[in-house]
Amino acid sequence: MSTAAQAVETRPNYLNATYGIKSWLLTTDHKRIAILYLISITFFFFIGGFFATMIRLELLTPAGDLMLADTYNKMFTEHGIIMVFFFLIPSIPATLGNFLVPMMVGARDLAFPKINLLSWYLYLLGGAFELYAIARGGVDTGWTFYVPFSSTYAHSHVVAAALGIFIAGFSSILTGLNFVVTIHRMRAPGQTWMRLPLFLWSNYATAIIQILGTPVLAITIVCVALERVLHLGIFDPKLGGDPVLFQHMFWFYSHPAVYIMILPGMGVVSEIIPCFSRKNPFGYVFIALSSVAIAVFGFLVWGHHMFVAGESLYAAMMFSILSFLVAIPSAVKVFNWTATMYKGSVTMRTPMVYALGFIGLFTMGGLTGLFLATLGMDVHVHDTYFVIAHFHYIMVGGAVMAYMGGLHFWWPKITGKMYNELMGKLAAVIIFLGFNLTFFPQFVLGYLGMPRRYYQYPPEFQVLNVLSSAGASILAVGYLLPLIYLLWSLKYGKDAGPNPWGATGLEWTTQSPPITQNFEETPIVTEEPYNYGRMPEATYVAE
Amino acid sequence: MSEHIVPRRIYVLVWVALLLLTLLTTFAATVDLGVLNGPVALTIACLKMTLVILFFMHVKYSTRLTWIIVLAAFFWLGILLTLTMNDYLTRHFLNYP
Amino acid sequence: MSQSDNLATMPAHAAAGNHGPLQHHFESLEQQRDASSVGMWVFLTTEIMFFGGLFLGYLVYRLSHFAAFAAASSTLNMDIGAGNTIVLICSSLTMALSVHAAAVGKRKTLLWMLGLTMFLGLVFLGVKGYEWHEKYVEHHIPGPNFVWHEENNPALAAERHAADVNPGETELFFSFYFAMTGMHAFHMVIGEGLLAWLFFKAWKGAFTPAYNTPVENIGLYWHFVDIVWIFLFPLLYLIDRHH
16 A cells, blocks of 8 residues: 555545534435445446346347246336436436536535535335335336326336336435535635536536426326326216326436436536537537526426327427427537547546547437427337437436546545556447447347337347347446446546646545645636636556 | 515505405306306416415515525426426327328 | 425534534624525525426416306306415414514413414415315316316306306416415425424423524415515406406
8 A cells, every 4th residue: 555545544634523323314414425326326327237137138039938928018117217217316416416516616615515414324225115116016107107197097106116216316306406405505705607617507507407307296296196096087087187298297207307317417418528628628618508598498398298298289399399499408518528639638538438428429319309200200119219319319328427426526536546447448349349239239229119018029029139249248347447447546546636637627636635625725716618629638557 | 685674564454455355256156157267366476465465474585595486386387387387288189190 | 395494404503512502614693594594595595486487478368368268267166265365364464473472582472372383374275175175076176177167057057157268278377376375385395394393492492592594494485485475465456357
């Protein structure tokens, strides 16, 4: 053990400031809460991954021979619920966001530290309900809970699962609330809106969506629960109710929810690309405002999930046009990231590999979204594997890669340690290759007509399905590797120092790991948020 | 955030207005106004809400951020209602062939 | 769940703490008060969207099933509804007056006003309970026991044009009636809890002209719940009262 590593351990920081399980479970330090979240969502990620494994195993053969059809329904339902509500929605905001938002505004903590801790406990409580539902036999409605199946006819543990999501939704709302108030009211002196790092703009936009959208999901779940338990027939056609109303209410949240899942990732990429290109972000204002534009426009397009559900043709046309428009701010970001790299000095460190993977895969996913926004095309590919491939390109190829990139970028700051760079890049490449092998065949499958949520399929689809399952196994290896080498780095990693990447941002001006109150004195911001032209080179040299 | 202390007189005046508007809306419901019954009731309710928001909830004396938040909340509620009704009200307007 | 919980740990007269009510991550009491006010408003925004979903469903069905909604609505007692509305408006007045009392440092007035607000809220809930019981007696609670036609009361049936409308759609109205007033009542109960906590803190002398943010913020919550009822009353009780 080098003296540098010893120096990290003995110097006071937020990790060693207090000891004992109570000091963690009752902490109000946003950095510790971020770590608590990191552990919990990693746990749920692997649970969701287990269900994905079951799906891909079943789909190795055309016949439904691994499990019953009802069981398969539960597999994809639980995979969706866990991955969406217990991994993707909290992922970056609750981990990196919690850790970095106060530091990036120069504050000592978020506006409401106790509410932040409450948010984590609510997340756990929701997760407990979800695990209970799984343990008792699972839910088979699909993560979308469509009525009247979920409200009337399903025999599975709908209420427990829905309650878990409801509670986790409040966790999400509280996180968003905390971020909005912090960014509005706790910025350091001199830190104007146009001096905020792009990661903050993205998290701010995300927080707006969490605040405005999640409550509608909450009331929708309440209505389903009321219908199921008390027979208050709100969507019941026998009483004159409309099941499509459920879909309106559900997708009013669940479409903006996908922007909750991707916007923080875009913020991460906006931090990584300039750093590893040694160049300021091109079009800072456009990237910043495009985040807000996505947040606002994202609320106007939900009907594109309902083109074939029975909504009026006129409404479908409006939603289709609006869905095309919402792609524009995302495209603006992709152009700006690319322009940032142009004539920059690019180094391919692990975070950069993830960020570049993000740009390519997110672009593919986003473009295929335009296919789905086209009314005629959607009639053909709705409820097929085309849709599944589309959203996995964005959610896994995009959001998860960005999450991994962010984790690797800020790991030195969070832990004070460097991970093995070769392992980092290796895992990133394995993930990239495994991902494409898993999901690209699914575009073809969907276009050829293979429906989603089916546990059996015609034999001519088998080759593509086998390719997809093979890719999934590679992807699994890719995800397990960071678990190993990141944990390994905690004990054996090199001392990171305050700024191994030579990055801009208030968080990099502190020691690694930071002290509990983040800054000895409140910083005063006098410069623009990025000045890579004048930054010293990265101090970290990979071994 | 304002230190402004609203005089109690204002509260009492608003309270009286709210009571009168309640009586008004109850009475108006018993009069046949045709298609206007609904809009009249909603208008009176909106008026009452505005009084509560501006005076009881101090928004009249609050920061610009508070105003933005309140307006944004109603705007988003408007999105929910408008775009959904956009479907329901046109169900028979343009039919699938 | 209240924005003010985290402010409660540092009463104004804390002997050990050297900041009093100022929490360590804020630069000043001003910033703290401002932040918690913004926090409460953001929370109320989530509540607007939450209730908004119910209002959406109500709007969709009222337009498509107007006759049934009107008929079902006229089985509610309009005078009781109006009276309850007035009760709640009075409680908003007393809540506003309690905020005023806290701001000028009048502890006894604050306690009286908080107590009155709580009392009026309880009156409202009591009346609501009575109304629900009436609906229970009339078999108007949705579910397996729902009966629209008042077969054993032909006069009532005739008065309410019972035969004209679709019973299922009237059951739909009552689903919304119970969902909306139930959700509202639930929020009132939470409000009563918050007021009780405020009363307790006020009794201990926690609120001064320099620090009374919890009173303000819980006041905001209470007024919001009042506003929800301001809409529920005409929408549920006054659909079609001119026949």
